[in-house]
Amino acid sequence: MSESPFQLVLRQCLLPGGSTTVDIAIAGGDIVAIEEHLNQSGQQELPIQGRLTSPPLVESHVHLDSVLTVGQPRWNTSGTLFEGIDIWRDRKATLTYADVQARAMQALQLQAQQGVLWVRTHVDVSEPSLVALQALLDLRQSVRDWITLQVVAFPQDGIYGSPGNVNLLEEALKLGADAVGGIPHYEFTREDGVRSVETIFHLAQTYDRLIDIHCDEIDDDHSRFLEVVAACALRSGLGKRVTASHTTAFAGYNNAYAFKLMGLLERAQINFVANPLINITLQGRTDSYPKRRGITRVKELWQRGLNVSLGHDCIQDPWYSLGTGNMLTVAAMAIHGCHMTGQSEIDACYTMVTENGARTLNLGDQYGIAVGKPANLIVFDAKSPYDALRRTATVTHVISRGKLLVQTQPAQTSWLGLPSLDSSRMESSLIPVTEA
Numbered sequence: 001m002s003e004s005p006f007q008l009v010l011r012q013c014l015l016p017g018g019s020t021t022v023d024i025a026i027a028g029g030d031i032v033a034i035e036e037h038l039n040q041s042g043q044q045e046l047p048i049q050g051r052l053t054s055p056p057l058v059e060s061h062v063h064l065d066s067v068l069t070v071g072q073p074r075w076n077t078s079g080t081l082f083e084g085i086d087i088w089r090d091r092k093a094t095l096t097y098a099d100v101q102a103r104a105m106q107a108l109q110l111q112a113q114q115g116v117l118w119v120r121t122h123v124d125v126s127e128p129s130l131v132a133l134q135a136l137l138d139l140r141q142s143v144r145d146w147i148t149l150q151v152v153a154f155p156q157d158g159i160y161g162s163p164g165n166v167n168l169l170e171e172a173l174k175l176g177a178d179a180v181g182g183i184p185h186y187e188f189t190r191e192d193g194v195r196s197v198e199t200i201f202h203l204a205q206t207y208d209r210l211i212d213i214h215c216d217e218i219d220d221d222h223s224r225f226l227e228v229v230a231a232c233a234l235r236s237g238l239g240k241r242v243t244a245s246h247t248t249a250f251a252g253y254n255n256a257y258a259f260k261l262m263g264l265l266e267r268a269q270i271n272f273v274a275n276p277l278i279n280i281t282l283q284g285r286t287d288s289y290p291k292r293r294g295i296t297r298v299k300e301l302w303q304r305g306l307n308v309s310l311g312h313d314c315i316q317d318p319w320y321s322l323g324t325g326n327m328l329t330v331a332a333m334a335i336h337g338c339h340m341t342g343q344s345e346i347d348a349c350y351t352m353v354t355e356n357g358a359r360t361l362n363l364g365d366q367y368g369i370a371v372g373k374p375a376n377l378i379v380f381d382a383k384s385p386y387d388a389l390r391r392t393a394t395v396t397h398v399i400s401r402g403k404l405l406v407q408t409q410p411a412q413t414s415w416l417g418l419p420s421l422d423s424s425r426m427e428s429s430l431i432p433v434t435e436a
């Protein structure tokens with residue numbers, strides 16, 4: 001018998017939104033067939049048994065240069081963005097190439113084993129050696145066979161915060177950063193903030209790069225750089241290549257202004273990244289009661305058809321002492337913090353950590369489960385996105401570039417002390433639920 005042309009066949013996969021299962025065949029790193037019942041067997045067979053089989057999770061926003069540094073040299077006691085930046089300034093003075101790569105690699109593995117195969121990282125380039133940038137650009141190359149890293153040159157201390165910073169930002173692009181970042185709300189003056197946005201657009205056009213700006217990450221309802229970013233995106237025609245991250249001040253704008261702004265955002269067609277875990281903890285720190293949640297208007301942006309994706313932002317760093325790299329946790333916080341508890345809203349939050357992330361990262365045709373696309377897919381121990389989100393389900397299989405990269409066994413619980421309980425009902429993590 002001749003060897004099967006299929007390297008791997010996944011049997012009985014349930015795609016997001018699907019009602020019947022399909023078999024998926026993989027060859028040469030690509031998806032080559034999706035059929036209800038594939039007759040031919042593969043060189044390797046994986047029984048999926050009706051579990052959710054999804055395009056990989058996308059991490060739209062994380063700072064890999066600062067991951068796993070919590071407490072170094074001290075903890076953030078005020079819990080504010082600003083104290084975090086001060087602590088990071090001290091920590092980054094001791095950065096080495098090996099230190100950055102080791103921590104970032106650990107985070108990438110955490111992410112990949114939980115189903116993330118695309119990661120956009122910001123890296124601080126307001127530090128003269130650019131050692132973190134070099135470490136992450138090299139890491140981008142060395143991990144490319146199993147995970148895709150996008151690097152944003154992020155001037156943490158402001159483009160105009162000190163005289164050399166604008167040159168460092170440009171140097172970062174020459175060295176190969178994928179996107180230009182910024183932090184207009186942290187510049188000394190409103191005018192410097194506006195000028196920083198103009199500089200970002202100028203650099204993006206000169207070097208043909210994407211844009212992802214930390215924008216209005218503050219509770220100040222007078223921080224209005226989002227309108228500047230949107231106007232520049234509209235006038236330059238860069239639209240979908242532009243992302244506004246955080247935009248937490250938007251949560252505090254008066255509705256009359258927010259309504260006017262929405263119209264501009266619809267015309268500009270930029271992407272949004274909310275970081276719910278971080279936004280809900282860093283923001284609101286100067287409020288008494290009522291206390292703002294500090295997450296941007298995710299629901300309203302989504303209702304207007306604008307592209308919103310979600311990021312973890314931090315894993316144990318000066319801004320956030322927790323974090324696991326799990327994108328379901330991020331989506332769950334969006335569900336809670338943004339009142340996205342309706343059925344279609346929960347599904348939308350799942351889309352925000354998958355498809356919408358792919359749009360933010362400008363991945364184009366390479367993302368998704370379809371014949372002809374690269375075989376990147378993950379399997380959840382769950383039967384729908386809703387089920388996965390509710391139970392923070394385990395990602396049991398991660399298939400990257402056509403190969404099985406990681407396999408994880410879901411936890412198993414056995415009840416021993418109550419013999420009268422029907423344990424067969426308790427065993428399966430796929431407890432049937434009636435979905436309305």
Ligand code: 17E
Nearest residue numbers: 063214217278313314319
């Ligand atoms: N830097 C910043 O300006 N904002 C953040 N949320 C983080 C770093 C994590």
Ligand code: FE2
Nearest residue numbers: 061122214313
């Ligand atoms: Fe950030």
